[in-house]
């Protein structure tokens with residue numbers, strides 16, 4: 245496994261791969277890696293990409309001034325061991341100066357899918373994500389790029405950006421990896437105290453219960469969203485931010501009664517102690 249800290253070395257290495265007829269799988273991350281990130285690398289390897297390239301970069305552009313940029317957890321040695329174990333062949337670990345050598349005047353923003361939910365809670369977040377992902381796509385060149393459904397809205401924003409701006413990149417969404425009790429793995433789970441860690445299970449419990457209601461015949465999206473909200477609100481250590489039943493492509497709330505065969509995404513966000521936790525679940529209406 246090759247570890248580089250310059251864009252030129254990263255681009256050069258992937259150009260060599262492609263010139264020899266090889267394909268590239270790209271896995272962008274902010275580090276402090278866990279099995280969720282590992283699953284993206286495993287998927288890239290399983291898809292037959294000749295080189296799985298991981299980027300580890302805590303992107304200042306996607307953090308607001310009051311957020312946890314300085315405190316974001318980091319452990320490069322452990323991250324590199326996980327990358328190697330998961331089959332990565334190339335890792336880019338750039339400095340902020342390497343990624344943003346000059347004050348940035350050009351940004352990418354995606355209307356529509358980035359405006360509600362996380363976009364409403366964190367107004368500058370998705371432009372920061374779209375901009376750094378656009379840069380990473382240009383650095384990596386033609387490739388498949390792997391993103392987790394854990395950040396479902398981010399995946400939609402990245403897909404739309406890649407499509408609208410004709411990036412030669414095929415965006416692949418990968419399932420959420422969970423702890424044994426259902427909590428979605430996240431680098432920010434490290435912020436949870438032991439009591440908050442127990443309380444954090446409420447997100448998965450709410451999603452599972454809402455799915456149960458759909459499978460039990462409930463067809464009102466508003467009622468299902470209400471179930472999600474009530475369960476989260478009943479947990480004293482959690483503060484609900486939003487609970488929604490949305491169309492998985494447009495991310496717009498479902499307004500009409502659910503119909504058999506319809507696919508919906510249940511999405512929930514709540515503050516539990518220091519971190520905001522996100523989770524979601526796809527359900528096909530029986």
Ligand code: AMP
Nearest residue numbers: 273274275280391392394395420421429
């Ligand atoms: P992050 O390092 O948090 O920016 O995440 C990097 C990538 O890993 C994103 O595409 C995330 O959606 C994905 N990811 C994070 N947690 C999980 C998880 N529990 N399961 C699957 N993918 C994940």
